[in-house]
Amino acid sequence: MPGGGGGRGRGGGGGRHRGRGRQRRRVRGFLKPCLLVILSQEEGHGYSLLDQLGKFGFDSERSDPSLVYRALRDMEDAGWIESHWDDDSQGPKRRVYQILPEGKAHLTEWVGDLRNVRDEISSLLETYEEV
Amino acid sequence: MPGGGGGRGRGGGGGRHRGRGRQRRRVRGFLKPCLLVILSQEEGHGYSLLDQLGKFGFDSERSDPSLVYRALRDMEDAGWIESHWDDDSQGPKRRVYQILPEGKAHLTEWVGDLRNVRDEISSLLETYEEV
DNA sequence: TTGTCTATTGACAAATAGTCTATAGTGCGT
DNA sequence: ACGCACTATAGACTATTTGTCAATAGACAA
Numbered sequence: 001m002p003g004g005g006g007g008r009g010r011g012g013g014g015g016r017h018r019g020r021g022r023q024r025r026r027v028r029g030f031l032k033p034c035l036l037v038i039l040s041q042e043e044g045h046g047y048s049l050l051d052q053l054g055k056f057g058f059d060s061e062r063s064d065p066s067l068v069y070r071a072l073r074d075m076e077d078a079g080w081i082e083s084h085w086d087d088d089s090q091g092p093k094r095r096v097y098q099i100l101p102e103g104k105a106h107l108t109e110w111v112g113d114l115r116n117v118r119d120e121i122s123s124l125l126e127t128y129e130e131v
Numbered sequence: 132m133p134g135g136g137g138g139r140g141r142g143g144g145g146g147r148h149r150g151r152g153r154q155r156r157r158v159r160g161f162l163k164p165c166l167l168v169i170l171s172q173e174e175g176h177g178y179s180l181l182d183q184l185g186k187f188g189f190d191s192e193r194s195d196p197s198l199v200y201r202a203l204r205d206m207e208d209a210g211w212i213e214s215h216w217d218d219d220s221q222g223p224k225r226r227v228y229q230i231l232p233e234g235k236a237h238l239t240e241w242v243g244d245l246r247n248v249r250d251e252i253s254s255l256l257e258t259y260e261e262v
Numbered sequence: 263t264t265g266t267c268t269a270t271t272g273a274c275a276a277a278t279a280g281t282c283t284a285t286a287g288t289g290c291g292t
Numbered sequence: 293a294c295g296c297a298c299t300a301t302a303g304a305c306t307a308t309t310t311g312t313c314a315a316t317a318g319a320c321a322a
Contacts, residue, residue: 047268092270125242127168178300195280195281272316292295
């Protein structure tokens with residue numbers, strides 16, 4: 001039984017277990033734009049992207065890799081990004097993703113939306129503080 | 132129609148096709164905290180809350196009332212808010228909601244999360260602008 | 263060759279959100 | 293009284309998104 005249930009313990013050091021009782025983010029829909037931003041800086045594969053998500057507040061201990069992989073596949077199906085296999089790297093082959101013009105366009109739109117969302121959150125916080 | 136003015140024009144004319152092609156918000160999970168903030172200022176019923184959501188970026192033309200009602204019922208089931216019927220008002224009876232201490236507690240937590248989300252959005256936007 | 267680490271994928275369940283329709287009281291015009 | 297428009301709430305059903313768990317597989321070290 002390869003892999004097995006418990007924890008696959010990724011990352012250096014001794015087996016880290018992805019926590020039980022993982023908590024849902026309270027605001028969602030943030031994963032894809034984060035991936036697109038990272039990819040707009042440099043290409044990357046699933047695991048490396050997973051680790052970089054920490055910069056945007058994703059607790060990488062608690063993020064399941066399959067969420068990232070699924071988001072990547074979805075975006076590839078949509079034609080926003082494309083991938084090729086990298087066989088030169090250590091260990092198993094990696095599927096390396098690159099952003100496409102369509103992806104950049106979507107990211108641009110998304111950035112506009114996120115600016116609005118940020119403003120809306122701010123106005124909610126202000127209202128909250130008045131009380 | 133009291134206060135009406137801008138009107139919600141819901142159901143316009145005879146049929147009540149609410150706007151076709153309504154678009155999804157790209158970041159979700161924002162409805163309940165908004166309702167809680169509004170309720171923490173003053174009690175309100177479904178329709179009045181729907182109209183006030185505009186302040187937080189909800190396009191009230193495109194928000195289906197049933198979403199608001201459902202969120203209110205869920206939060207009442209969870210013990211965050213409570214309601215009573217108001218029969219004195221014009222027109223049909225209104226179910227008027229008030230926030231409870233539990234709801235305030237949840238709102239406080241939520242506000243903390245939203246501050247984080249705002250910061251994360253900001254850091255994503257900064258990263259985006261670097262490119 | 264066995265076990266461990268990196269890497270990717272798939273199946274399935276749970277939670278959330280979105281659409282459409284039904285019900286009902288009120289007040290107005292005729 | 294009757295029908296209509298408007299306000300208000302509720303329910304059923306669908307779609308989409310997230311979250312969990314488990315399977316697969318190559319590389320490498322002991």
